[in-house]
Amino acid sequence: MRGLVVARSGARIEIWLPEQRRIALGIPRGKLQKHGERIYAGDWVDVRIISPNEVAIEGVEERANLLTQPPVANVDKMLLVMSWHEPDFSNLVLDGLLAQAEFLNLAATIVINKVDLALKRELPRLERWGKLYESLGYPVLKASIKTGDGLSQLREVMRGNLVVLAGPSGSGKSSILNALIPGAKLRTGEVSEKLGRGRHSTTEVRLLPNPNGGWVVDTPGFQRVDLPSWVNTDTLPKLYREFTNYQCEFNNCTHTVEPGCAVKEALKHGEIPKERYQTYLFWRDAIRRVERERKK
Ligand SMILES: Nc1nc2c(ncn2[C@@H]2O[C@H](COP(=O)(O)OP(=O)(O)OP(=O)(O)O)[C@@H](O)[C@H]2O)c(=O)[nH]1
Ligand SMILES: [Mg+2]
Ligand SMILES: [Zn+2]
Structure with a gap:
């Protein structure tokens, strides 16, 4: 039977069973734990009923993300x-x-x-x-x-x-x-x-x-965005979706100092909003600072 993990809190796993329209406690089978398989809220799992309110988790379906x-x-x-x-x-x-x-x-x-x-x-x-x-x-x-x-x-x-x-x-x-x-x-x-x-x-x-x-x-809010801890300078330009529509002279163009930069050209013509380019430069600097710190 298929189940959806609807809550995960420490070792406690709650599973929604669509066919039975109820929630049961999920107990991961030993083999799952041995393979280091993690189970997250949102996971679809393969389950077997073992008691009135418990199911054994036999496997985890491949995640979309x-x-x-x-x-x-x-x-x-x-x-x-x-x-x-x-x-x-x-x-x-x-x-x-x-x-x-x-x-x-x-x-x-x-x-x-x-x-x-x-x-x-x-x-x-x-x-x-x-x-x-x-x-x-x-x-x-x-x-x-x-x-x-x-x-x-x-x-x-x-x-x-x-x-x-x-x-x-x-x-x-x-x-x-x-x-x-x-x-x-x-x-x-x-x-x-x-x-x-x-x-x-x-x-x-x-x-x-x-x-x-x-x-x-719902997620707990944050006081600041910690983009620099998980994005590197090479990835950042790919995350500004409007930048990816332009083909610069250099494939790995950072859209800052390179000649033949189509992004800066588009910026000049107002095709790319300057507000977006400004935050790009800000995040790029913040990431570079973190990268420099790490090299030390
Ligand atoms: N004036 C006004 N106040 C709002 C509105 N929506 C929420 N609030 C108030 O904003 C405050 C914070 O709202 P929350 O729903 O707790 O915000 P949150 O995003 O869940 O915050 P965290 O849980 O800290 O991430 C509360 O006092 C709400 O009453 C709104 O549309 N207008
Ligand atoms: Mg909240
Ligand atoms: Zn460029």
Whole structure:
């Protein structure tokens, strides 16, 4: 029988059995452990019933992908939740998250939350950011838990998929899920209250059933993006998807000082947004600093 790992917390594994429409505890067979096979939330497993509420896990199906922070397998879509204020929208942080989604080859939808906090004079800027990312092919939703804006579109985006919500601490990920998933009861809180506390103590990863079909995963927010710890300078240009449409004179062009750089040419003509090129340079510098540190 097939089962879906819906929760993983230390040694405890909960498995959804679609045929029986119930959850059982999963016990990995010895041979799995011997081969060092890891089991993650989102994994499809082959199970055999061994007691009324326990199943033995005989094998793990091949994964389509594996997100590492938090560990979730077979993700269909990332929702990158950024708030307009509290904390302020940062295209630098967003581009870091988009690079991560590209690296993992995951579809990403951008959610700009807390639009109720946008001042009237800020609306054109908000609009411009939305257009910019849509022009790169990323869907953008504007949302507010306070006014209910965008919630029905969010429902559509999530329907039938395994969706992971990621974004800075306080951007409203848990609030969005509480609004969309009856009974989710995720902890939400004031931004200021949370800053600086050791909040990553819980290691449980859980898929919440979406009443419209599919599953959702809330993730703890972060205070900063640590792109430099897992991307190297050669990979970075491939993670800015609009750059990959251009063929530079050198195959390994870094789009900085090389002659015949088609990316810089496109930048000059406004085909590539300067905002994106700026964050590219920022991340490139940050990565180079880490690489230099490592060589020492
Ligand atoms: N004004 C306004 N406040 C919101 C909105 N969405 C969430 N909030 C508030 O923002 C604060 C943080 O929301 P959370 O849902 O806890 O944010 P989170 O992204 O889950 O944060 P972490 O769990 O730390 O990553 C809470 O006080 C929410 O009430 C919104 O659309 N508008
Ligand atoms: Mg949260
Ligand atoms: Zn180039």
